[in-house]
Amino acid sequence: xxxxxxxxxxxxxxxxxxxxxxxxxxxxxxxxxxxxxxxxxxxxxxxxxxxxxxxxxxxxxxxxxxxxxxxxxxxxxxxxxxxxxxxxxxxxxxxxxxxxxxxxxxxxxxxxxxxxxxxxxxxxxxxxxxxxxxxxxxxxxxxxxxxxxxxxxxxxxxxxxxxxxxxxxxxxxxxxxxxxxxxxxxxxxxxxxxxxxxxxxxxxxxxxxxxxxxxxxxxxxxxxxxxxxxxxxxxxxxxxxxxxxxxxxxxxxxxxxxxxxxxxxxxxxxxxxxxxxxxxxxxxxxxxxxxxxxxxxxxxxxxxxxxxxxxxxxxxxxxxxxxxxxxxxxxxxxxxxxxxxxxxxxxxxxxxxxxxxxxxxxxxxxxxxxxxxx
Ligand code: GMT
Numbered sequence: 001x002x003x004x005x006x007x008x009x010x011x012x013x014x015x016x017x018x019x020x021x022x023x024x025x026x027x028x029x030x031x032x033x034x035x036x037x038x039x040x041x042x043x044x045x046x047x048x049x050x051x052x053x054x055x056x057x058x059x060x061x062x063x064x065x066x067x068x069x070x071x072x073x074x075x076x077x078x079x080x081x082x083x084x085x086x087x088x089x090x091x092x093x094x095x096x097x098x099x100x101x102x103x104x105x106x107x108x109x110x111x112x113x114x115x116x117x118x119x120x121x122x123x124x125x126x127x128x129x130x131x132x133x134x135x136x137x138x139x140x141x142x143x144x145x146x147x148x149x150x151x152x153x154x155x156x157x158x159x160x161x162x163x164x165x166x167x168x169x170x171x172x173x174x175x176x177x178x179x180x181x182x183x184x185x186x187x188x189x190x191x192x193x194x195x196x197x198x199x200x201x202x203x204x205x206x207x208x209x210x211x212x213x214x215x216x217x218x219x220x221x222x223x224x225x226x227x228x229x230x231x232x233x234x235x236x237x238x239x240x241x242x243x244x245x246x247x248x249x250x251x252x253x254x255x256x257x258x259x260x261x262x263x264x265x266x267x268x269x270x271x272x273x274x275x276x277x278x279x280x281x282x283x284x285x286x287x288x289x290x291x292x293x294x295x296x297x298x299x300x301x302x303x304x305x306x307x308x309x310x311x312x313x314x315x316x317x318x319x320x321x322x323x324x325x326x327x328x329x330x331x332x333x334x335x336x337x338x339x340x341x342x343x344x345x346x347x348x349x350x351x352x353x354x355x356x357x358x359x360x361x362x363x364x365x366x367x368x369x370x371x372x373x374x
Contacts, residue, residue, distance in 0.1 A: 001025075001367060004033045004079055006072065006099065007091035009040040012204055013284040014119035017149070017172050018091040019043045024173075024360040026050045033079050037068065044261075053079050069095040076103035080112050086371055087113040090143070093122040094132055097139035113370050116143040118167065120281030120303075123156050125208070137161045145370040147363075150303030153281040168366060171306070172282050173359035174291045176351045179264050181293035181343070188269040191255070197227040197333045200270040200294070202263065202285040203277075205235025213276040213322050215244045215254075217297070220326030222253060225333050229254045230270070232263060268292040271339070272329055275304060278319060283307050287354055290314075290346035295332060295339070297325050307354075313346035 003025060007018030019040035022032040031049045034040055039052055055075045057066040076088055076099055088103060090096035097116040104112050116139065127136035140146055140157070146167045148154040158164035192198060199218055203209040218229045231241065231254065238256070245254045260266060267273075273289035273296045280302035287307055289296055296314035298304035308314040315328040332339055 001087070001364075001371075002031045002033075002083055002085045003367070004035055004076060004083075004085045004088040005091065006035045006076060006088065006096045007040055008096075009036040009038040012041075013172070013282070014092045014117075014122075015041050016284060017117075017119070018089075020173070020175075020356075021089075021360065021363060022050060023047065024356055025364070028360065028364065030364075031083070033083060033085065035072070035075055035079055037072075051083075069099055070102075072096075073099040073102035073106070076100060077106040080104075080110070081107055085112060087115055087144075087367060089367075090114065090116045092117075092119050093136045093139055094126050097143055098135060101139055101142045113144040113373075114142070115145040115147065115367065115370055116140060117147045117149065117170075118153060118157060118281075119149055120153060121208075121279065123153060123160055124279045124281065128160055133161075137163070140166075144373065145366060147366065149282040150306050152303035152306060156281070170362045170366065171354055171359055172284055172287060173354050173356045174287050174350060175356050176291050176347075179267065179288050179291035181347065182268045185265075185269055187266075191228060191230075191269075194226060196253075197221075197225055197271040198230060198269055199227055199272045199274060199329070200230045200232065200267065200289065201274045202232040202267075202289075203235070203275075205233055205237040205241070207237060208278045208280075209235075209237065210276045210278055210320075211237040211241045212244065213320065213325075214274050215241060215248065215250070216322040217274055217276065217325045217329065218254070219248050219250060220323065221329045221333070222250070224326075224330040227253070227271075227333070230257060230266070231255065232257045232260050232266065234259050263288060264292070267294055270294040271333055272297065273314075274325070274329075275299070276319070276322070276325060277302060277304070280304055286314075287350060291350045291354075293343040293347045295342040295346055297329055309345065309349055313342055313349055 033051045057071045088100040090100045100114040147170045148167045201214045275298040286296045300316040310316045
């Protein structure tokens with residue numbers, strides 16, 4: 001198939017999924033065209049059938065805001081026509097599903113299909129906002145096919161937009177050869193000279209990630225068991241985190257790593273990942289940690305319970321219950337046998353349910369199903 005993919009190219013789960021899907025599809029013999037304003041994250045090598053088309057927005061004094069969505073729509077139509085694309089795959093509803101709809105409308109007589117993958121905040125935050133609600137609903141309903149990255153998100157789409165039949169759940173996926181446990185590295189030895197435990201949080205540091213909770217949980221765990229906290233990522237809450245770490249006198253035990261390209265080299269040194277989010281449709285960070293054999297503590301009112309097996313590969317607990325999260329963390333970190341069992345189960349369940357070859361095939365099958373529709 002000839003496939004066009006458009007996504008938010010910056011660091012963030014939806015961009016990661018979009019580009020890794022593009023690469024995996026090329027490896028399976030398809031031709032993929034990535035279309036965005038920047039090269040999407042994790043596209044780190046040349047591949048013969050992987051193309052990147054940059055969207056440039058013309059500046060004109062009349063435009064207070066550069067019309068990126070119009071430029072993207074025009075580029076999508078141009079690429080679809082020139083390269084005879086079979087379908088456009090939009091990741092994240094706004095603005096991508098809308099732009100794909102426009103591109104298709106511009107190519108009146110083509111058989112081009114549009115598939116939209118909903119990732120989470122496009123529904124739970126952006127799409128729920130009044131000013132975007134109608135446009136998001138319209139764009140989802142105008143797509144030829146719609147997928148959600150979890151059943152939790154599918155139910156949200158039903159609740160928020162009253163679109164209940166259409167979306168197909170296709171989970172996010174992982175390359176288990178890249179994300180794997182690799183024992184104790186030099187970095188770990190240096191970081192934990194007294195054999196402290198390593199706790200990790202990885203996100204884009206937005207308010208919904210509840211960084212305050214991460215630090216509270218860590219403070220309580222550290223009081224019971226010597227440990228260090230590694231914070232991976234950047235975002236608006238980072239300054240708040242630094243302040244709180246200083247206020248609790250935790251500076252020596254918290255390491256701010258910023259954005260990291262190759263998290264598969266860092267995650268395996270962790271003993272536990274914390275993801276106490278308020279909203280989380282899936283939790284790609286949790287999946288990446290589990291594949292590395294790192295148990296996860298996350299929140300129950302999200303899609304995380306579909307990824308983390310409660311009591312087997314981690315714990316899913318109510319939002320804001322930092323005390324229970326900390327006590328479960330201490331229980332896990334102080335019981336070697338329990339930790340080993342959780343770690344083994346994490347790796348096993350991820351490879352059985354979220355391995356890239358299993359999930360990418362589901363996308364291929366779904367593409368074919370949509371292409372076969374009149
Ligand atoms: O987590 C974020 O804020 C980034 C966001 C995105 O769109 O890039 O992530 C969403 O999509 C990821 C990939 O499907 C999911 O793993 C995340 O759970 C989801 N984030 C939220 O629902 C908050």
